[in-house]
Amino acid sequence: MQKKIKRSVLVKKLDTIFSTYIRLKMSDKNGITTCVTCGKKEEWKNQDCGHFISRTHYSTRWDENNVATQCRYCNRYCQGEQYKYSLYLGNKLAEELYLKSKQIIKFADVELIDMIDYYKQQVNILHKFT
Secondary structure, three states, X not given: OOOOOOHXXXXXXXXXXXXXXXXXXXXXXXXXXXXXXXXOXXXXXXXXXXXXXXXXXXXXXXXXXXXXXXXXXXXXXXXXXHHHHHHHHOHHHHHHHHHHHOOOOOOOHHHHHHHHHHHXXXXXXXXXXX
């Protein structure tokens, strides 16, 4: 009998593969991506997957509209530069994400596993082009 994977392990795996996907998706053919809040250009591996709405809100944590590449300085030391991030998103999307973040969502373990599998496939596809 296979041992059940802890939920915290699934969330960490999903966070890791999702972050890789977003950073690869936003990079150019040379693997360079641009911070959406300050414009700094770096290799995708050296940028963060910044969240407009904090990751504490599961309803928007893995929403592709809520994330984009940010340099580590903006994301980690400037609290994500939320105002500048909102300018990047535009008022309508920023408001939609804010409202969505107020919804309570609990993903089943199988849903987390499905998302992990989906983003692994997407990363494999994107790696072929970088």
